[in-house]
Amino acid sequence: MAGLAELKRSHAHHLGLVTKELPLLSNLSAWQNIALINQYHENLGIKKSYETALDLLTRLGIESVAHKRNPQLSEEEIFFVKLIRAVMFLDAKIAIDRPFRQVGESLHPELLHQHLQTLSRYYLRCFIFDYQSNQERYTSFNL
Amino acid sequence: MRTMKAFVETVGDFSIEKYQHLKDLLFFSVKCLQHLFQKRNYNAAVLDVLVVQIYFTSVQIIFLFLTVSIVFGSVFMGFILQKIKNMGLVEYLGDIMVGFVFIELVPFATVLLLALRTSSAINTEMAVMKVNGEIEALQSFKIDIVNYLFLPRIISMGVSALVLNCFFAVIVSISGFLFSNLFFDMKMGIYVDMILESVTFKDLVLVFSKNLVFAFFISVIPLHSGSQASPEPTAVPVSVLQGMVRVFIAIVLIEVSSLIIRSI
Numbered sequence: 005m006a007g008l009a010e011l012k013r014s015h016a017h018h019l020g021l022v023t024k025e026l027p028l029l030s031n032l033s034a035w036q037n038i039a040l041i042n043q044y045h046e047n048l049g050i051k052k053s054y055e056t057a058l059d060l061l062t063r064l065g066i067e068s069v070a071h072k073r074n075p076q077l078s079e080e081e082i083f084f085v086k087l088i089r090a091v092m093f094l095d096a097k098i099a100i101d102r103p104f105r106q107v108g109e110s111l112h113p114e115l116l117h118q119h120l121q122t123l124s125r126y127y128l129r130c131f132i133f134d135y136q137s138n139q140e141r142y143t144s145f146n147l
Numbered sequence: 148m149r150t151m152k153a154f155v156e157t158v159g160d161f162s163i164e165k166y167q168h169l170k171d172l173l174f175f176s177v178k179c180l181q182h183l184f185q186k187r188n189y190n191a192a193v194l195d196v197l198v199v200q201i202y203f204t205s206v207q208i209i210f211l212f213l214t215v216s217i218v219f220g221s222v223f224m225g226f227i228l229q230k231i232k233n234m235g236l237v238e239y240l241g242d243i244m245v246g247f248v249f250i251e252l253v254p255f256a257t258v259l260l261l262a263l264r265t266s267s268a269i270n271t272e273m274a275v276m277k278v279n280g281e282i283e284a285l286q287s288f289k290i291d292i293v294n295y296l297f298l299p300r301i302i303s304m305g306v307s308a309l310v311l312n313c314f315f316a317v318i319v320s321i322s323g324f325l326f327s328n329l330f331f332d333m334k335m336g337i338y339v340d341m342i343l344e345s346v347t348f349k350d351l352v353l354v355f356s357k358n359l360v361f362a363f364f365i366s367v368i369p370l371h372s373g374s375q376a377s378p379e380p381t382a383v384p385v386s387v388l389q390g391m392v393r394v395f396i397a398i399v400l401i402e403v404s405s406l407i408i409r410s411i
Contacts, residue, residue, distance in 0.1 A: 026284040031272075043192035044290050050195060093288070 020090025020127070022083070023101035028074045034085045035061065035070040041092035060088045063122050083107045084119060091126035099131045104138060113141045172393075175371045176363075179297055188294040196295065200303035204265050205310055212260060212311055216318045219256065224248075224322040232330045240338075241345035244323055249316055249346075250354055250409070255402060257312045258361040261304065262394050266369045269300055270390040273373020274383040282374065292374070301366045308362035312354070357405050364397040 028037045038060065039053035048056075061067045069081045077085065083106050090098040104111055120130055132142070182188050227248070231237060273296070276282050285292055320342070327333040372390030376382040 021287050025280055026287050027280055029276075029281050029284065030279065040192055040290070041288055043195065044190055044288075044295065047190045049191055053191070089288070 018093045018095050020093045020096045020098040022086045022090050024106050030074045033071050038088050064119050079107045091123050096127040097129045098127050101133050114144050117144050176367050182293045197299040200299045204303045205307040216315045220319040220322045224326050228326040241341035245345040253315045262365045266365045266394050270369030270373045270387045274376040274386040277376045297370050304366035305362040308358045368393045
């Protein structure tokens with residue numbers, strides 16, 4: 005993934021990465037993993053950051069996972085929690101590394117597209133890195 | 148001749164490795180100290196972790212700690228006072244209580260309990276986070292691991308060492324009074340006077356600083372050891388083992404240094 009490495013170098017400051025190699029913190033629940041970014045970088049209080057995290061989880065229809073930790077989540081839930089965590093950066097550019105490798109074949113590209121659109125006001129640009137052979141899965145993205 | 152050369156090389160390699168590790172640890176300690184005194188490092192996320200860590204380190208341990216201090220304190224004070232009675236040293240009771248029990252024994256026992264329970268947990272937690280890639284995840288989101296992971300653990304260890312030391316000292320004092328009353332028919336007022344007359348401001352400063360130095364090193368060493376673990380699952384037990392050996396060496400060195408400082 006030479007492109008991803010290049011992107012990491014050139015957009016190091018606000019790049020929210022969604023990759024299998026960067027897991028959720030296992031001692032934090034899903035909402036805490038999301039809220040951590042705001043709490044740390046913007047010094048946002050616990051109540052406000054909880055509300056933000058819960059709002060975003062609700063928008064993606066996975067608010068039921070808010071209080072669950074990493075081992076209790078399905079691969080798809082982990083993926084979307086990581087996606088929300090990535091958009092938490094102010095003026096974020098997000099990079100998703102091989103989504104089907106992270107979730108498996110059960111991931112519907114339309115669902116990913118829909119969730120990215122739902123979160124679109126939170127990020128500036130989104131880069132998806134995948135194998136050439138998976139290109140046709142992204143037809144709904146109007147690339 | 149060849150064997151001699153191999154021996155010298157082995158000793159040299161060992162010394163260089165140990166020196167390098169000590170240097171790394173000292174740099175790491177200085178870095179942590181620098182971060183510790185910068186106000187801007189304390190944001191909502193760090194304070195959140197700090198509260199949780201104080202709960203884990205000071206509150207969750209209380210029941211176990213009080214039980215151990217009551218049992219250990221009573222047995223130990225019974226033994227000490229019995230010896231004082233046999234040797235006819237009752238007029239030195241205050242000096243013995245302050246000089247030996249409060250300044251040496253209580254901080255040492257407190258730090259041993261904290262090291263056994265909390266330092267090992269910190270070392271394991273850091274090594275597991277390293278192996279799982281969680282430390283890398285934090286860094287990729289521009290979260291300084293010294294601020295977010297290390298500072299709360301160092302501060303909570305300091306708070307715990309001071310608070311638990313006070314609890315232990317109170318329990319040992321009560322045991323001391325009960326046994327003094329039993330062996331010497333000593334009244335509460337006389338017992339308190341004997342102790343207060345033996346306490347100096349220097350003693351208080353020494354106990355306070357000793358606890359903080361203990362707390363700093365029994366948190367920094369496992370943090371360093373855990374965060375330096377190699378990223379394989381088998382590295383976790385190795386890291387904990389090495390970290391805990393270093394913690395106990397540090398405890399002994401600090402204890403010896405404190406004895407030397409007192410004797411000057």
